[in-house]
Amino acid sequence: MIYKFFGFDATFDLFFLKQYLYVVLLGLFLNFLFSYFLNQFWLANFNSYIISSLIILSVFIITKVISNNIALSLGLVGALSIVRFRTPIKNPLELAYYFLLITFGITANVDLNLSLNLLIFISVSFIIFKMGTSLLNRLNLLDQILNIDKKFYLILTLKQKDKNVEDDESLVNFSKNENNEYTYHLSSDSKNSLLNLVDGYKEAEIKNFELRKATNFEGYL
Numbered sequence: 576m577i578y579k580f581f582g583f584d585a586t587f588d589l590f591f592l593k594q595y596l597y598v599v600l601l602g603l604f605l606n607f608l609f610s611y612f613l614n615q616f617w618l619a620n621f622n623s624y625i626i627s628s629l630i631i632l633s634v635f636i637i638t639k640v641i642s643n644n645i646a647l648s649l650g651l652v653g654a655l656s657i658v659r660f661r662t663p664i665k666n667p668l669e670l671a672y673y674f675l676l677i678t679f680g681i682t683a684n685v686d687l688n689l690s691l692n693l694l695i696f697i698s699v700s701f702i703i704f705k706m707g708t709s710l711l712n713r714l715n716l717l718d719q720i721l722n723i724d725k726k727f728y729l730i731l732t733l734k735q736k737d738k739n740v741e742d743d744e745s746l747v748n749f750s751k752n753e754n755n756e757y758t759y760h761l762s763s764d765s766k767n768s769l770l771n772l773v774d775g776y777k778e779a780e781i782k783n784f785e786l787r788k789a790t791n792f793e794g795y796l
Contacts, residue, residue, distance in 0.1 A: 602631035629671040633678040640685040729769040732782040
């Protein structure tokens with residue numbers, strides 16, 4: 576049926592699917608290592624886990640299909656070099672989604688059957704993931720497994736750099752944007768300590784801030 580409609584033989588390749596599964600699990604495991612063993616709690620959320628799995632899978636597929644084709648490799652470098660985003664990407668998951676679309680386009684051009692197996696793998700993985708998280712949520716087990724029920728997160732953007740925040744023990748990381756504004760990510764078991772930190776600034780010193788508590792895995796969407 577697929578051959579008649581799309582013009583290629585569709586086969587279910589278990590070997591490729593096993594490779595895809597290994598790569599995705601590798602991305603998830605690396606996310607886990609960084610978020611819990613290195614205390615990078617900003618990675619312990621839904622988006623970060625999805626981004627870790629999608630990007631590592633996309634890079635694996637792209638390098639797999641172009642590894643034996645020098646012309647395609649050089650063409651890909653040229654094609655990606657002209658990609659520009661004129662508006663800032665607010666959600667890294669958006670970038671992972673674009674990366675996945677590029678992967679599907681390249682894979683479909685090289686091997687239609689490979690792209691079909693990739694589509695099957697991603698579809699089945701998302702279905703299993705959704706069913707699993709929903710079940711754990713109903714059983715109230717997900718928060719206990721991820722140990723995030725007591726974590727509060729503060730994203731604080733200041734108009735100027737503050738050395739006191741950088742020395743704070745609750746600081747996870749910080750970054751500077753093109754407007755010389757500093758965004759600090761802080762994590763603590765105490766909501767009041769983070770609120771007291773915000774209250775210590777004048778309104779004119781703060782660009783914006785967001786305080787949230789993760790009650791379950793779906794809360795990160």
